[in-house]
Amino acid sequence: MPKVSLNTPAPDFTLQNFQGETVRLSDFHGKAHVLLVFNRTFV
Amino acid sequence: MAQLRQDYPEFVKRQAQVIVVGPEDAKAFEAYWQQHDLPFVGLPDPKASVLKLYGQEVNLFKLGRMPAQVIVDKVGMARFVHYGHSMSDIPENAEVLALLDQLNV
Numbered sequence: 365m366p367k368v369s370l371n372t373p374a375p376d377f378t379l380q381n382f383q384g385e386t387v388r389l390s391d392f393h394g395k396a397h398v399l400l401v402f403n404r405t406f407v
Numbered sequence: 408m409a410q411l412r413q414d415y416p417e418f419v420k421r422q423a424q425v426i427v428v429g430p431e432d433a434k435a436f437e438a439y440w441q442q443h444d445l446p447f448v449g450l451p452d453p454k455a456s457v458l459k460l461y462g463q464e465v466n467l468f469k470l471g472r473m474p475a476q477v478i479v480d481k482v483g484m485a486r487f488v489h490y491g492h493s494m495s496d497i498p499e500n501a502e503v504l505a506l507l508d509q510l511n512v
Contacts, residue, residue, distance in 0.1 A: 367461070367462040367488070367490065368461055368462065368477055368485045368488050369485065369488070370485055370486070370487070370488050371484060371485065371486065372484065372485055373483050373484055373485070374477060374479040374483055374484065374485040375460045375461065376483070377456070377457045377460060379428070379450040379451070379452055379456075379457060380433075380450070380451075381448055381449055381450055381451075382433040382434075382436035382437045382440065382449045382450075382451050383437075384433070387426070387448060387450060389426075389479065389483070390483060392424055392479070392481075393481060393482060393483045394481055394482070395481065396422050396423060396424045396481065397421070397422060397423040397424070397478060397479065397480050397481055397486075397507055397510055398423065398424050398425075398426055398478070398479040399418060399423055399424070399425045399426070399476065399477075399478055399503060399507075400426050400428065400461070400476065400477040400478075400479060401411070401425065401426065401427045401428070401447075401474075401475075401476055402428050402429070402458060402461060402463045402474060402475040402476070402477075403408070403427050403428065403429040403474060404429070404473070404474055404494060406429065406431060406435060406439045
């Protein structure tokens with residue numbers, strides 16, 4: 365399974381947030397660092 | 408998640424946004440966010456497209472996904488990558504915050 369390597373460009377992605385707005389990882393470039401948290405289920 | 412919530416102001420101070428990606432649908436996200444009053448960006452990924460892109464490990468025996476954290480800096484480089492090997496294998500916020508401090512130097 366592919367994994368992200370340190371100090372390489374993080375793969376860009378686009379998803380809708382749960383409010384239905386489009387969120388792109390690259391939207392944050394130049395503005396903020398991003399802590400991506402891949403969560404297991406909420407239960 | 409509660410720990411992240413508690414330290415959220417520290418992330419903001421370091422110019423970091425917290426984005427949570429999970430396999431649930433939007434409804435489940437909304438309910439969870441309301442219940443816990445979460446300030447994070449919540450991205451439902453029921454098709455697991457991003458989860459697969461980032462290679463989040465799936466533990467077939469436990470039928471659950473392992474937690475993973477990635478810090479992407481302002482220019483889009485991965486500066487911290489942590490793939491959990493168990494459900495509780497999550498880095499301390501202190502470790503993550505120290506790394507963000509380094510990025511802001």
